[in-house]
Amino acid sequence: GLPDAAFWWKERATCCKVRARRFGSQRQLVVVEPSSTAGVAVLKLKNLPVNSFSLEFLTELIINLEKLENDKTFRGIIITSDCPKAFSAGVDLREICGKNPAHYTEYWKVLQDLWLRLYLSNLVLISAINGPCAAGGCLIPLTSDYRILADNPKCLIGLNETRLGISAPFWFKDPLVNIIGHRASEHALQLGLLFPPAEALQVGIVDKVVPKDQVQSTALSVMTQWLAIPDHARQLTKNMIRKPTADLLVKHRDTDIQNFVSFISRDSIQKSLQMYLAKLKQNKD
């Protein structure tokens, strides 16, 4: 069962709602639409320009996922991007650069919340990856049940953290190992590889590669196959497979936060993140 996670969710849901009130933004960063298939919602990420994970975006995403999880009309979610430039550029570097330990603590807790919410979801989650997907951006595909990538050379996917001088946390690494295996993860993580579509399919970080204009329709047809299985049987099986990995984070959340805050506060790490951000701004198309 999920008693530990359920406890966390209840407590964290209240925090999310308080935080959402704090932002009070008029921009809608997450759009949820019913699909043409009954019981399936399409969740569109819309934090322009690149769906980087700002605290506000993460908060809105968690609230929307929680609503869908609690709405018995939905059995599955297709997660995709409504930003032409990216599926997700991962952690918003402005959230982990030049801020204070209290901010880093809050940010990391919320990122953990998102991971738990997705990884232990009872719904079928399909990532329709219609743009580049880097580092933290892979959190969504890696916690999904199925991943479809657009066949476009710009659609690189992978955990490239080491290229920024940082390390992916264990709860990014573990699902990757579960999906692509130990040796391939060792290679991909240390070198910070971003895979183009054909290689992504070959290594197994995605399940299907299709032309960009077919990503959505393919996601719907894959969803239909998954929904043919009775929910209770699929959910029990998903939980049985995922619980040992999820428990590692549930049990070690506080230590993980402390490790992150002390790591990210180092001058050398801050310098290398600032350099990466400056380089991104220089390399504009």
Ligand SMILES: CCCCC/C=C\CCCC/C=C/C(=O)SCCNC(=O)CCNC(=O)[C@H](O)C(C)(C)COP(=O)(O)OP(=O)(O)OC[C@H]1O[C@@H](n2cnc3c(N)ncnc32)[C@H](O)[C@@H]1OP(=O)(O)O
């Ligand atoms: C001991 C314990 C250790 C625990 C762990 C410690 C640390 C863990 C760290 C957390 C793990 C996760 C990390 C991350 O996710 S770091 C982010 C990694 N992301 C990337 O490397 C992707 C960066 N972005 C790109 O490659 C490109 O932007 C693109 C997504 C391919 C899109 O390219 P393009 O269409 O050419 O657009 P631009 O590059 O011009 O980007 C548009 C504007 O967006 C800004 N941008 C892009 N990415 C980010 C980002 N991640 N954060 C903040 N801002 C970002 C970019 O600078 C442009 O801004 P501008 O228009 O103002 O110049």
